[in-house]
Amino acid sequence: MTAARIDAWRLEIDALDEQLLTLINQRARCAIEIGLVKRQMGGDIDVPEREAQIIARMIELNEGPLDADAVERFFEAAIAESRLAERAILEG
Numbered sequence: 001m002t003a004a005r006i007d008a009w010r011l012e013i014d015a016l017d018e019q020l021l022t023l024i025n026q027r028a029r030c031a032i033e034i035g036l037v038k039r040q041m042g043g044d045i046d047v048p049e050r051e052a053q054i055i056a057r058m059i060e061l062n063e064g065p066l067d068a069d070a071v072e073r074f075f076e077a078a079i080a081e082s083r084l085a086e087r088a089i090l091e092g
Contacts, residue, residue: 024078031082032089039090051079 035045055075059068066074 024081027078028082028085031086035086035090045083045086045090051076054079 038045055072058075059071062068062071
């Protein structure tokens with residue numbers, strides 16, 4: 001692989017990373033909004049069943065090359081970070 005091809009792939013990764021950052025922040029904003037509604041309703045912030053559903057759905061939709069374990073770790077991290085943002089707003 002030539003240096004120019006590597007640079008082209010790196011530019012693609014940079015663009016994708018920017019999109020991922022935008023999407024993960026949108027996801028966190030949605031989680032915060034859900035948390036605000038849950039608080040009004042007196043519900044729990046943590047809903048393990050919902051988190052399990054999200055992860056199972058993402059594993060089912062996954063077409064690779066990441067395997068199911070990688071997808072699970074990725075979404076566990078995304079959910080955990082969204083939960084932290086949610087708590088910061090609700091408890092802050």
